[in-house]
Amino acid sequence: MAPDSKQTSPLYVPHFTPANYGSFFLAGQFPVPSSTLPEIITHGAMTPIDVVKTRIQIDPALARRLIVAKEGPSALLTGFGPTAVGYFVQGGGKFAGYEFWKKRFVSIAGDKDTAVKYRTAIYLGAASVGESILADILLTPLEATRIRMVSRHGYATGLVSGFTRLLREGGVRDLYAGFIPILFKQIPYAIGQFTVNELCHETAFRSMSKETRATLSPSANLSISLGSGVIAGFAAAILSQPADTLLSQINKGHGPSGTILYRLGVLAKQTGFRGLFVGLGPRMVMTAGLVSGQFLIYGAIKQAMGAPPGVEIHKESKKY
Template sequence: MAFSSPLFAPLNNAVAAPAADMRRFPIRAPLEVETPPTGAALYARFAFAGAVCCAITHGALTPVDVVKTRIQLEPEVYNKGMVTGFRQIIAKEGSGALLTGLGPTAAGYFLQGAFKFGGYEFWKKTIIDQVGLETATANRAAVYIGASGIAEFFADIALCPLEATRIRLVSTPGFANGLVGGFGRIAREEGLKGFYSGFGPMLFKQVPYTMAKFAVYEVAFEKILSLTGKPKEELSAGLVTSLNLASGVIAGLAAAFISQPADTLLSKINKSKAEPGQSTTSRLIGMSKQLGVKGLFGGLGPRMVMIATLTAGQFAIYGDIKRVLGATNGVELAKTPKA
């Protein structure tokens, strides 16, 4: 097509010679589609999205976590439920006490979220490459469990020192002024062992928790998505976020129940230093016998509220950030409705 008007004559050259036009205007038009990220760039986006979603959700729920931890550590004092626990802490220590441990919580779960979500996507892809897409799809629950378990192991290495600091700040008022002070005091007085004395129970808590979290989420999302009768790509961003929230609530409830006994033991073991010659295993066994089944599930109600809320928030925020960053080309194993 050629323009006859002298006013638009210069455009004839642009149409006929696009290469010359590109040299003249090297900046590409915003309508051009960018290549989706792959490799390290893709997994860096997954990790960043996971870090942000975990830091935001865990940080926002710090007051609930404070009450839950107090119920676990002092059931003889905080024995009238979550709402009364809030009132007791505020009356005794002021409302600021509900934010105790916010620093290590946000920092710890930022690191943990990066390793957990980024690692989950990486190990899921690695397993799929090893066994093949068809086999992985047929056994996708096992893939979800395996990938999340491996990812959580490495995430806990990063989280454990900061979680130990958080619990010490919450369980011992006046221990330190915050993250830097608490971290430094444990480092001076107890060294590396003080940070990782709870690593065993943390693995016992976090690995089953994360396995249930991702596996139940993936299955729940697949089932709920099937009710829409459409593939995810055809749904609006708002509806996908709603599906992430609903699936996250279901996953959070299951994960909280499964990991509750280990969460109680983790709080207990980080509350105080080990006696000379006392091993972590012997401490855990002694605490379990002392607490009994009822004690191990102390604080379950507040924790289920907290975990269901933060898990729903995590998957919703994670999905939204991935979409904004263009990191939507991860490997999917779910059987979704066809267009």
């Protein structure tokens, strides 16, 4: 080899079996009785906040006290069924998809130096593709059902009655009317969730030696994971808020007739920049809790199931 030839570090890419991906999917929230499932726990627990957020997006004059006064405390749990089931299944597809595409893109990079150099692009690509394939196809009709139940008092008594009513009255078209907005919402959400979480962990680990990192106490690891998850949750909420607002309006039936992109454009213009971020405060609180909780429980379930860790391509020096 010529003296000026570039030396590259060897690349180790673990081999994930179908069983491993099944573990990632299960840990990411597919309903099995043997595990504590982060999506149903975290999204279900945040239902009251989500009800207030959605109502405010649709009608800014509403507030939590007004909702309780008019409809009773149980109104704050409206949409729990589709929320839990929708994100239950969507979470499995999202986490397993991220693991799959991250590994795939690392393999395409070919060597460790290249993978580390382009790690942010790998995170962005894996989050985007992992979210858009399967996860959002499963989520969209359940999210449409949830928003109808939250925005129309007395629309349905639960998930099954709400889903069947929406299917009966609007057909598949109404069930998937929010698919494009969901992509606009969930892809930025996933980018914030996974990319920022990865970069936060990298920042924390780069501040310590390998020896220190190898001997971190459980409480120190928990603090890093929790802090990274909270920051990632804030980022996910901010990035996805405009599309979340438009999604609520689309499923409420607002806007002109026409293609989804045309309706989104008109609604965005009518709503205005400030209006697109109405309800961001409660949503940031909700999302910080969701994302941090998901990562903590996802890691715990993976460990309990004996699943391997994901591919790590964090930068360890100032070389890049």
